[in-house]
Amino acid sequence: MKFGVVQFPGSNCDQDCVGAINSLEGATAEFVWHKETSLDAYDAIVLPGGFSYGDYLRCGAIAQFSPIMQAVIKDAAAGKLVIGICNGFQILCEAGMLPGALVRNRSLRFVCDMATTRVEVPHSPFTIGCPEGTLLRLPVAHGEGCFYADEETLRELKQNRQVVLRYVDSNGNAVPEANPNGSVENIAGICNAQRNVFGLMPHPDRACDPRLGSGDGVKIFRSMMEAVAHEGAQAA
């Protein structure tokens, strides 16, 4: 299974993503420069964290118009798995591939911490093997990670079970103290209605080795591998 990790000018977690994925048996990851126009060679797409275009104007505002994004949009519409991590999540929202927006943290501070998140959906291509209620410890590092959506959008997100991850305390409760950035309803990650595009502020790419404090990020990448393998088996 091949992951394409898109590099925008200012991406800085691209190396983490490629390193994390290449450490998984059966997975390879390659860099894809944002000026490229095709992602045909890849089974899944990663938009990594960082500060694409220096976060000028708004986070992800300029990256959404990079040439590669046409391929991301086209492949996502065809059902390919796309994961946007941190700045990648911001880009997906700016591009309109995910609803809502990510705004300045309520504290006005950059947060760099380990967060506990809870899987909120019974199944998704990104949480295979993590039943609803599973806790995942993943680091966060962002200044603009406060998820905002208007009431109607929020209602739809919940109705369609598109909220994939929430910030919780160590007991698994989505309390305000567990919310690192002021996100509405402690939302840490959402998917689109088709469930093949996933955006999250925490970094699974930085949690793929227990020596780094958590290996829970592996579960998300492995889930994507399983989903792609399953799809391949069905098509065959």
Added chain:
Amino acid sequence: MKMKVIVTPKAAVLDPQGAAVLEAMQHLGMPGVRSVRIGRYLEIDVDGNEAEVEPRLHELCRDLLSNPVIEDYELAKAEEGKK
């Protein structure tokens, strides 16, 4: 032709920067300040006549210069010699 764009956070969106400035203003002796919203101001110098330029700029205001999910914008012609 000079155009100006003012982008502000929508009323429903929390503006923590505005809230912090509001508090500072009150602290500095202006208790009557009720609300502060912090946005972005752009000055754009562009070739072409207003009839062509304005509709295109409105498109770009929606697509790039503001995010309609969280922000409103105003586009206006800048008066020469004035901001």
